[in-house]
Each structure stands twice: as structure tokens, then as C-alpha cells.
Amino acid sequence: MDVVDLLAKVPHFTALSRADREALAAALVIDDYPDGHVFIRQGEKRDGIFFVVEGEVAVTARKADGEQELNRMRAGDLFGLVARMDSAPRSATCRAAGPVRVGELPGTVASMLFNRTAPIAYAFQKALAMQLARDFRNLDRQLRSMLATRR
Amino acid sequence: MPPSMKELAARFPAIASHAAGADLSPLLAALVEQPVAAGEVVLAEDEPSDRLYFLWEGEMSVGARSDGAVLDLGRLSPGALFGEVSFVDGGPVSAQVRAVGPSIVLRLDRAAMDALATRSPRLATAVLRTLSDALAARIRSSTLRVEEIAGAGGPAESTARERGLLDGLRRLFGLGKE
Numbered sequence: 034m035d036v037v038d039l040l041a042k043v044p045h046f047t048a049l050s051r052a053d054r055e056a057l058a059a060a061l062v063i064d065d066y067p068d069g070h071v072f073i074r075q076g077e078k079r080d081g082i083f084f085v086v087e088g089e090v091a092v093t094a095r096k097a098d099g100e101q102e103l104n105r106m107r108a109g110d111l112f113g114l115v116a117r118m119d120s121a122p123r124s125a126t127c128r129a130a131g132p133v134r135v136g137e138l139p140g141t142v143a144s145m146l147f148n149r150t151a152p153i154a155y156a157f158q159k160a161l162a163m164q165l166a167r168d169f170r171n172l173d174r175q176l177r178s179m180l181a182t183r184r
Numbered sequence: 185m186p187p188s189m190k191e192l193a194a195r196f197p198a199i200a201s202h203a204a205g206a207d208l209s210p211l212l213a214a215l216v217e218q219p220v221a222a223g224e225v226v227l228a229e230d231e232p233s234d235r236l237y238f239l240w241e242g243e244m245s246v247g248a249r250s251d252g253a254v255l256d257l258g259r260l261s262p263g264a265l266f267g268e269v270s271f272v273d274g275g276p277v278s279a280q281v282r283a284v285g286p287s288i289v290l291r292l293d294r295a296a297m298d299a300l301a302t303r304s305p306r307l308a309t310a311v312l313r314t315l316s317d318a319l320a321a322r323i324r325s326s327t328l329r330v331e332e333i334a335g336a337g338g339p340a341e342s343t344a345r346e347r348g349l350l351d352g353l354r355r356l357f358g359l360g361k362e
Contacts, residue, residue, distance in 0.1 A: 048301075097334055118320060151305035158312040159272075165319040166273040169356065172326055173278055176353045179330075180346065181251035 036063065036086060036136065043109040045160040053152055060146050061136030070129040072137075073113055080140030082157070083113045088133030094125045105130065114161040115168070117143075186217050187240065187290070195263050196238060198317065202310035210304040211311065214297070215290040220283040227267055227281040234294035236271040236315075239264045242287025246357055248279040255350065258359030259284065268315045271297075279357060318358060326356035 036058040040046045046054060061084060066072075072083055075095060083090075085106050092104040092112065103125060106112050112127050117140065129135075138146070147154035189208045192215075193200035200208065215238065220226055227233055229249055244260040257279060260266060270277050271294060292311070301308035329352035333345055354360030 115320065118316060151309065152301075155301050155305040155309045155312070158309045158316065162272045162312050162316045162319070165316055165323065166269045166275070168323050169269050169319055170273075170275065170278070172323060172330070172356055173353070176326070176330065176349055176356065177248070177250045180255075180349045180353070 036061065039086060039109060045111070045156050045163075049152055049156055053150055056146065056150060057138075057153055058136075060142050061138055063134060063136040065132065065134050066129050068129055068131050070133070071126060072129070072135065073116075073125070073127040075124065075126045078116075079113065080117050080143075081113055082111060082117060082138040082140075082143055083127070084136040084138065085110045085112075086134040086136055088135075089130040090127050090133060090135070091130040092125050092127050111157075111160050111164075114157065115164055118161065186215075187212070195240065196265075196314070198314040199310050202313045203307055204310075206304070206306050206310070208307065210300055211292075211307050214300050215292055216296075218289050218291050220287040220289055222283055222285045222287075225280060225282045226289060227270075227277045227279070229278065229280045230276045232274075233267055233270040233277050234274065235267055236265060236292040236297070236311075237267045237281075238290040238292070239266065240288040240290050243284040244281050244287065245284050246279050246281055246359060248353065248357070254280075255353065257354050257357050260359075264358070265315065265318070268319065272312075272315065322356050322358050325360070326352045329355055329360075 037051070037054050040049070040054045040058060046057070049057070063086060072090065073079055085108050087108055090106040090112065091102055092106065093100050093102050106127070116124060143157075147157065187195070189212055192208055192212055199211070217240075220242065226237060226244065239260055239262050241262055244264070244266065246257040246260060247254045248257055260281070266281055267277065269275065297308060297311070329348060333348040333352070351360050
């Protein structure tokens with residue numbers, strides 16, 4: 034599928050004009066990656082934002098009891114948003130689960146694009162806020178269930 | 185009397201800072217001033233909500249249900265934002281927010297936010313960025329606390345563990361130590 038058409042189907046980007054979606058698609062560096070390719074490694078810093086065009090990317094984290102899969106990204110999903118917003122190291126590893134086609138929005142390109150096109154900046158900020166809301170709810174659920182087992 | 189732009193910027197400096205000098209008047213126009221009586225519940229846990237609240241005057245107490253009990257998480261002061269998670273994801277409210285005394289909140293409905301995003305996307309981005317920064321800091325602080333608890337342990341430590349978990353929950357809601 035054409036990337037502009039794929040962007041039109043992604044909820045975060047449906048409100049963008051066609052011109053803005055074309056600008057975003059043009060800024061993405063799209064490439065094919067083999068199974069196991071690591072886009073982001075836990076503990077290391079990278080400031081790019083990634084967009085899954087085809088295939089799947091597994092998000093895993095090292096916990097006390099070993100490596101755990103936290104999430105799986107599919108066509109239309111974004112990753113790399115959360116750690117880009119601050120100076121904290123990446124909290125999870127994002128690795129290709131099978132061959133994938135992924136678009137990268139390099140950090141400096143993203144900043145330029147966001148400064149130039151406010152609706153694109155808003156769309157990404159909204160996507161980031163949604164991911165943080167999901168992380169909040171997961172942690173809230175985990176804490177309350179841990180507290181409940183103490184009572 | 186509704187606040188002026190200068191007052192809004194002074195009470196919510198992070199939004200003004202992220203707006204980077206942009207005119208705040210479209211945000212001011214989108215906010216609805218709402219007086220709240222002492223004891224009134226502004227947000228009820230598990231109920232739907234699509235509103236972001238800016239605490240202008242007064243104090244709010246925050247409580248969360250856990251296994252039949254209501255945990256007192258702490259109090260919000262003027263300058264606090266609340267209702268942000270439901271506002272962002274459209275899910276149910278995660279904690280109860282009740283006015284301690286007579287208070288004033290400024291309310292931003294999601295429809296007004298959508299209109300703001302069309303009219304002033306930079307300003308709407310500044311609001312979301314403020315929420316995101318705060319959420320990320322709280323998640324990080326709370327996660328660190330949970331990891332500390334996981335790292336400690338032992339049955340003799342159960343009281344300390346429960347206190348730690350409650351502290352983690354308070355941090356998540358922006359009410360504990362950052």
C-alpha cells in the first residue's frame with residue numbers, strides 16, 4: 034500500500050490534509066529490515082520516531098524475571114515517541130518480529146517538520162499522549178492489584 | 185470573573201511556555217468557568233468523562249478505590265490539571281476528585297479541544313505537551329518506586345511494601361514525591 038494511503042487510514046493522521054500527509058510521507062525514511070533487526074535497544078538513546086508500514090515489531094523489556102514482551106506494533110503503529118520527549122534512556126527494546134518495512138522520522142527531521150507544520154506536530158503529540166495514557170492505565174491497574182493482594 | 189490571559193499564563197506556566205509566545209486567547213475562549221461547591225464530586229471514578237479540568241481556585245481531594253477500600257491519594261492545589269487520562273483516551277475516570285471547599289475550575293471539553301486543534305494547532309499542541317510531560321514524569325517516578333519495592337521484599341517488610349505501593353500510586357497521580 035502507498036504510504037500516503039496508509040497514513041490516511043491511521044486514526045492519528047486522519048484529520049491531516051492530504052498535503053500534510055504527503056509532507057509526512059516524504060519525510061519518512063522507509064526501508065525493509067530482516068527478522069530480529071533492533072530499532073531501539075533498551076537503555077540506549079535514539080531520538081527517531083518509527084512508523085510500521087508492513088509486518089510486526091515486538092516491544093520487550095528486561096525485568097527481574099527475564100525479557101518480557103510488552104506490546105506488538107503493526108502496520109500504522111508508531112513507536113519511539115515516549116523516550117524522545119525527554120533525556121531518559123529508552124525503557125524498552127523494539128525488534129522486528131519477521132521481515133518488516135518501517136519508516137523512520139529522524140529526530141532532526143521530526144523537529145523541523147513539527148516546527149513548520151503545526152497540524153503534524155499536533156497529530157504526533159496526540160499519539161504520544163495516547164501512549165502515555167495507556168502506560169498510565171497499565172501501571173495504575175498493576176499497582177492496585179498489588180495493593181489488593183496486600184489486604 | 186473569568187481570568188485574564190496574563191493570569192492564565194501565571195497559573196499554568198507550562199502551557200504558556202510550550203505555547204512559546206503564541207496568543208493564549210483562543211484557549212481562554214475555549215475554557216468554561218465552573219464554580220464547585222464544597223464536597224461536590226467533579227469527577228467520579230469509573231464514570232465516562234471527556235473533560236480536562238484546570239484548577240483555578242480552591243482544593244480538590246483525590247481518592248481511588250482499591251479492593252473495596254477508598255485510598256486517599258492527596259490533594260490538588262490551584263495550577264493543577266486533572267481528568268487528563270480520560271480526556272486523552274476517552275476511557276473511564278481513574279480516580280474520584282472532590283472539592284474540599286468552595287472552588288473554581290476551568291473546563292475544557294473535548295469538542296472545544298478539537299475545535300482549538302483546527303483553529304490554533306500550536307496552542308492545542310502546547311496543552312497536550314503539558315499533559316504529556318506531566319504524565320511521563322509521574323509514570324517514571326511511580327515506576328521507579330515500584331522497582332524499588334520489587335528489589336526489596338521479604339514477608340517481614342509487608343508494611344513498608346504496602347506504604348511503598350501507596351506511594352507509587354500517589355506518584356502516578358502526581359500527588360507524591362517526584
